[in-house]
Amino acid sequence: MALRQLSIVTIRRGIKPIVFVICLIPLSIAIARIFGLFESYIGGLGANPVESLMDYLGQWGLRFILIALLVSPLQKLMRIAWLGQFRRMLGLFAFTYVLSHFLVYLLLDQGLALQYIIEDVLERPFITLGMISLTLLTAMAVTSTNGMRRRLKANWQRIHYGTYVVAILGVWHYWWQVKSDIAEPAIYALITFLLLGSRVVFKILQKRKRQASAKDQNG
Amino acid sequence: MTKRNTNVGSNKILPSEITPHSTYLNRRELLRVSAAATAAIAFPTQAAVLPTERRAKLDGVIESPLSTDAATNSYDAITNYNNFYEFGTGKADPAENAQDFQTRPWSLSVSGEAEHTGTFNLEDFISPHTLEERIYRLRCVEAWSMVVPWVGIPLADVIKRYNPTSNAKYVGFETLDDPEQMPGQRRRVLKWPYREGLTIAEAMHPLTILAVGLYGELLPNQNGAPLRLVVPWKYGFKSIKSIVGIDFSSRQPNTSWNISAPREYGFYANVNPEVSHPRWSQARERPIGEGFFAPKKDTLMFNGYADQVADLYSGLNLRRNF
Numbered sequence: 256m257a258l259r260q261l262s263i264v265t266i267r268r269g270i271k272p273i274v275f276v277i278c279l280i281p282l283s284i285a286i287a288r289i290f291g292l293f294e295s296y297i298g299g300l301g302a303n304p305v306e307s308l309m310d311y312l313g314q315w316g317l318r319f320i321l322i323a324l325l326v327s328p329l330q331k332l333m334r335i336a337w338l339g340q341f342r343r344m345l346g347l348f349a350f351t352y353v354l355s356h357f358l359v360y361l362l363l364d365q366g367l368a369l370q371y372i373i374e375d376v377l378e379r380p381f382i383t384l385g386m387i388s389l390t391l392l393t394a395m396a397v398t399s400t401n402g403m404r405r406r407l408k409a410n411w412q413r414i415h416y417g418t419y420v421v422a423i424l425g426v427w428h429y430w431w432q433v434k435s436d437i438a439e440p441a442i443y444a445l446i447t448f449l450l451l452g453s454r455v456v457f458k459i460l461q462k463r464k465r466q467a468s469a470k471d472q473n474g
Numbered sequence: 475m476t477k478r479n480t481n482v483g484s485n486k487i488l489p490s491e492i493t494p495h496s497t498y499l500n501r502r503e504l505l506r507v508s509a510a511a512t513a514a515i516a517f518p519t520q521a522a523v524l525p526t527e528r529r530a531k532l533d534g535v536i537e538s539p540l541s542t543d544a545a546t547n548s549y550d551a552i553t554n555y556n557n558f559y560e561f562g563t564g565k566a567d568p569a570e571n572a573q574d575f576q577t578r579p580w581s582l583s584v585s586g587e588a589e590h591t592g593t594f595n596l597e598d599f600i601s602p603h604t605l606e607e608r609i610y611r612l613r614c615v616e617a618w619s620m621v622v623p624w625v626g627i628p629l630a631d632v633i634k635r636y637n638p639t640s641n642a643k644y645v646g647f648e649t650l651d652d653p654e655q656m657p658g659q660r661r662r663v664l665k666w667p668y669r670e671g672l673t674i675a676e677a678m679h680p681l682t683i684l685a686v687g688l689y690g691e692l693l694p695n696q697n698g699a700p701l702r703l704v705v706p707w708k709y710g711f712k713s714i715k716s717i718v719g720i721d722f723s724s725r726q727p728n729t730s731w732n733i734s735a736p737r738e739y740g741f742y743a744n745v746n747p748e749v750s751h752p753r754w755s756q757a758r759e760r761p762i763g764e765g766f767f768a769p770k771k772d773t774l775m776f777n778g779y780a781d782q783v784a785d786l787y788s789g790l791n792l793r794r795n796f
Binding site for chain 2: 289301302303304305306364365366368371374375378379380381431434435436438
């Protein structure tokens with residue numbers, strides 16, 4: 256299948272820039288809404304713009320975490336090796352959206368009122384979860400370069416398993432702050448479960464395959 | 475001059491003779507404290523007539539000294555950003571999903587510990603009263619706030635007409651239960667029908683009203699038409715919408731949010747900056763309509779109505795009875 260054997264040039268010069276631009280769409284919409292542009296097409300931020308913007312960016316942060324987690328199962332299912340090249344970019348977009356979400360909280364929602372922010376982080380469990388997630392994402396973003404990867408060796412993988420933790424904490428963070436309608440966080444939870452579950456399934460299948468081939472050789 | 479004298483002569487009935495006592499007292503206070511006195515004279519007490527067309531102007535609305543002079547939120551904000559879970563859990567859902575909601579004919583049942591009980595149609599229920607504009611602060615349990623110019627009638631005047639017995643310690647309210655018309659009720663986000671309640675003293679408090687209008691117009695569907703409660707010193711969820719039942723009871727009624735999460739939403743639900751919601755702070759609030767860079771403001775005890783209502787709770791532990 257041709258899709259499996261795209262040239263490096265096609266991927267780097269063609270597909271990557273397209274994916275990059277697509278990933279910028281939600282951010283562009285957020286910025287356009289801040290300035291009230293194209294409101295009849297993309298809608299506005301409504302009566303509570305700070306809450307609306309914070310919610311929008313947080314949702315996209317969570318979506319990008321899950322999209323990044325989709326890469327490796329997709330890679331295995333479709334047998335398209337080059338999909339792996341998009342993981343870093345998607346992860347960095349997840350970080351970008353979560354960071355913007357945090358900055359809206361810090362600057363616009365809390366107005367940098369340190370006393371309340373500290374109280375929030377220490378006393379509101381859902382905010383504590385959010386802060387832990389942001390910390391992990393930051394660690395992964397900082398160590399995402401090729402140089403860092405080389406230098407950190409085996410530790411690099413350990414740090415980047417943090418994605419799984421971030422996905423779980425991110426959904427939890429969302430779940431804990433809705434009032435009673437848990438429909439949306441429940442959908443995110445289900446997707447997270449499937450994405451993490453698929454890894455377990457792949458692991459088991461791989462192990463069976465290995466055992467089977469070992470048996471064949473022995474037999 | 476002569477003409478005016480004649481007019482006065484032909485109108486010898488005192489306002490107190492044709493008006494419920496409390497309305498009369500309110501008017502005396504108006505005369506004393508506000509420039510609205512002229513308005514009160516220009517519109518003598520008249521039976522409230524509710525029009526039916528959307529956004530119809532309400533006639534004979536008098537001003538009230540109980541109104542705040544804070545700037546009101548825009549009609550657009552009040553009618554497009556609110557909670558009314560019967561029409562969806564998003565803030566814009568009620569405006570979108572309540573447009574076809576049928577609010578006429580509308581009847582209410584009055585039941586329980588009162589002399590006059592039964593089912594009444596909305597027009598008869600409202601008509602003995604004078605409509606008043608009440609500009610109140612609104613504080614949502616989600617930590618945002620607005621200032622809303624309601625039009626309504628004091629609940630106390632309504633209650634007096636039904637003459638509750640001495641057993642009536644509480645007043646329970648119930649919203650219409652109609653999943654056909656209220657799409658939000660097709661999912662069990664809360665236990666339907668929505669129920670709320672007040673102590674009889676809270677219900678009789680002069681600040682407590684039943685609202686039928688907004689901005690001098692008929693109450694829009696998404697804000698709880700045709701009849702809703704407004705209790706400005708409590709979190710917004712206490713102010714139940716689209717009421718079909720009022721019940722006088724000796725026991726504290728079950729209330730929807732309290733059933734849903736008893737640790738988070740108490741029966742009283744008085745605005746209290748010192749008692750946090752288990753998941754978020756209630757110390758500050760986001761005033762709606764002040765733009766991107768407006769800071770949050772400090773939440774006031776009883777939403778700024780402490781002078782009027784704190785007496786209701788003397789001796790009550792507000793931390794425990796949240």
